[in-house]
Amino acid sequence: MNLTIVGAGISGLSLAYFLTKRSPEIEITILEADSRPGGKILSDRQKGFLCEAGVNGFLDNRPLTLRFVEELGLSPLRSNDYSRRRFVYSEGRLHLIPETAHAFLTSGLLSPCGKARLIGEFFIPRGESDDETISSFAIRRLGREAYEKLIEPMTLGIFAGNAEQLSLRSCFPRIHELQNTYGSLFRALFKLQREAKKRGASVGPAPTGTLTSFYDGMEVVVQRLKEILSDRIVLSRRVEAVDREGDLYRIYTEGGDVYESDAVVLACPAYEASGIVRELSKELSRLLSEIPYPPVGVVCLGYRQEDLLRPLNGFGFLVPSREKRKILGCLWDSSIFPNRAPEGYVLLRTMVGGARSPEWALKEEREIYSFVLEELKDTMGIDTEPEFMRLYRHPKAIPQYTLGHHQRLQRIEEVLKKFDGLYLTGNAYRGVGFNDCIQSSYKLSERILASPPLVE
Ligand SMILES: Cc1cc2nc3c(=O)[nH]c(=O)nc-3n(C[C@H](O)[C@H](O)[C@H](O)COP(=O)(O)OP(=O)(O)OC[C@H]3O[C@@H](n4cnc5c(N)ncnc54)[C@H](O)[C@@H]3O)c2cc1C
Structure with missing residues (x-):
């Protein structure tokens, strides 16, 4: 049985790693368009400075x-x-983002009205809609000032995104879930803190975890995976199209090489996957093209x-x-x-x-x-x-989970059911971060190994 992975970013590389570790007999080929693996992970040492061109770390x-x-x-x-001291530039100066209740009350970032409105979140009823934009959620629950000075810049920081277009449910699923379960974010925080205290743990308003990297930068992960998977990675092989004959997929590359494979994983950005599947399914291609970068x-x-x-x-x-x-x-x-x-x-x-x-x-x-x-x-x-x-x-940096992303993914999964052995993974679907990519690849490796043809 053989499997071809398109794209040697962290998604494609980690998938290949998880698969080969659990099932060394699977023949894997990773086709990468660039002359180096790693995608958005590049640690560039220049004149003694270590520059992260993309990914800077993970929690x-x-x-x-x-x-x-x-x-x-x-x-x-x-x-x-x-790394816990984060600032926001507002009205001519840098303000420390408050981390504790006391710091929040004494901080000059929000006006007294803005603070009062934020605390009023406790009394705002649960939203009616199944999904809404980050801006509509934050303005409704936290007030316009907290949205503009805290939530909107945070959305820029994580997604380089427009909070008026991004889906709360897809970008911040935990917050969406907390609102649905507890009605209010503050109520959720208090309840979770009380439960955590009983267990001797702690819960804060911000995501827990410490920003982490490596002494020589994030690219050491890629270098290590390259050593482990070296003979399986084919560089400078941009995939242009995939078609299917019977149970076999044919993969066409820019240089004219054609690969045949029992299964194909597109671990490249969605706009590239869109072009690659155009001949297989117009609908899949259209859905993938709707994810902006x-x-x-x-x-x-x-x-x-x-x-x-x-x-x-x-x-x-x-x-x-x-x-x-x-x-x-x-x-x-x-x-x-x-x-x-x-x-x-x-x-x-x-x-x-x-x-x-x-x-x-x-x-x-x-x-x-x-x-x-x-x-x-x-x-x-x-x-x-x-x-x-x-x-x-x-030029095309981070995929944007715009309103409707959730439904788009459901429809993509429906269409994929017609194509046994064709899979999608990467940061375009269920989380844009390094951690999310590794989790998605791990889950996909389990799914692939559980599907009968590959373990025969
Ligand atoms: C500026 C920037 C900063 C970021 N900072 C962070 C951060 O600090 N922390 C964090 O968690 N996340 C960060 N991210 C998000 C980051 O993109 C992901 O965490 C992760 O690196 C994405 O990995 P991926 O493998 O899914 O995609 P990519 O890294 O985009 O890899 C896709 C690979 O597919 C290849 N490819 C594309 N088309 C084809 C084709 N047709 N044929 C063959 N190969 C193809 C590409 O060359 C690339 O190597 C940042 C992103 C950007 C842009």
């Missing part, structure tokens, strides 16, 4: 991911306590520490859309992980573009540097030239 709250990296022989590196630019800047006026004592900051600035936020990478900048230097990563302001990610490189420096001058007071600059572009 250590998923045992599966921790087991996976430990099996790979890698030592996870937790970020230091600064806005562009994002990542600008890495290295400064001499002594040239910066403010201490970089935190994770970085996000910029709400209402501030009408040209950047989404800036992460102070060298403050939270070691080995990101040479001694005496700091590394900042600024994000531009996303669903709300894609045009800024598409500007010429020189223009991007120029407006990012201006924005950092206004927001952080940095009035000096960086010693190092590097731009990483992602």
Whole structure:
């Protein structure tokens, strides 16, 4: 039995790993369009700075991911306590996002009315609809000010997304579930805290877990998987189409090579999968094409520490859309992980573009540097030239789970039932993060191994 995986990002690589570990007899081929594996994971060492072009880390709250990296022989590196100090730029200055009730009451981020409205969440009735946008949910439950200053920038930070279009149910399933179960988020928090206290654990409003990476950056995971799976990965083989004859799939690549396979997993972005399945199913192709991917630019800047006026004592900051600035936020990478900048230097990563302001990610490189420096001058007071600059572009960055995503997935599953042995995985479907990709791949590996033809 053989299986072809299209795409050697973390989704495709981890799937191949889980399958070969449990069932070494499966013949696996991974076809990757790029000349390197890893997809959105790229740790680039330049002039002593370690730049994460895409994925920066993962939360250590998923045992599966921790087991996976430990099996790979890698030592996870937790970020230091600064990673809990997150800022929002609002009305001309950086505000620390309050973590405790006392900090919330004394914080200047929300006005007294905004705070009172937020606390009033307790009394807001449960929503009627099965799904709604993040903005409609947050404005209804938490008030406009908390939405604009806290929830909207958080949505930008995770999805580079537009909260007026994204589905609460698909982007934040836990919050959707808490509202459905308890009626109010505060009520849920109090009840869960009480239950956790009895067990000696704790529950907070933010996702638990510590941001985690590796001393040499996230790409070490890819390098290790590449060593393990090396003879199975075929690089620079962009898949263009898949068709089916009887029980066999034929996979056509850009260079003219044709592969035959009993099963195919499309672990590439949805817009690529859409083109690949066009001849198999027009409907599947259309559904996949409906998942948008806005562009994002990542600008890495290295400064001499002594040239910066403010201490970089935190994770970085996000910029709400209402501030009408040209950047989404800036992460102070060298403050939270070691080995990101040479001694005496700091590394900042600024994000531009996303669903709300894609045009800024598409500007010429020189223009991007120029407006990012201006924005950092206004927001952080940095009035000096960086010693190092590097731009990483992602023309189609992060899939957007827009309203209706849930129904779209249900319909995709219906259509897939007609194609035994054809599977989809990756960050386009059930979670955009590194942890989600590993979980989806693990679940898919179990499904594939349980289906009779492959274990015969
Ligand atoms: C700027 C940025 C920052 C991010 N930061 C984080 C973060 O800090 N933490 C986090 O958890 N997540 C982050 N993410 C989300 C991240 O994308 C996912 O966590 C994960 O890396 C996605 O992996 P994937 O394998 O599903 O997709 P990808 O990494 O996109 O991999 C897909 C692979 O398919 C290949 N491919 C595409 N088309 C074809 C084709 N036709 N034929 C063959 N191969 C093809 C691609 O070349 C690529 O290698 C970030 C994303 C971006 C863009």
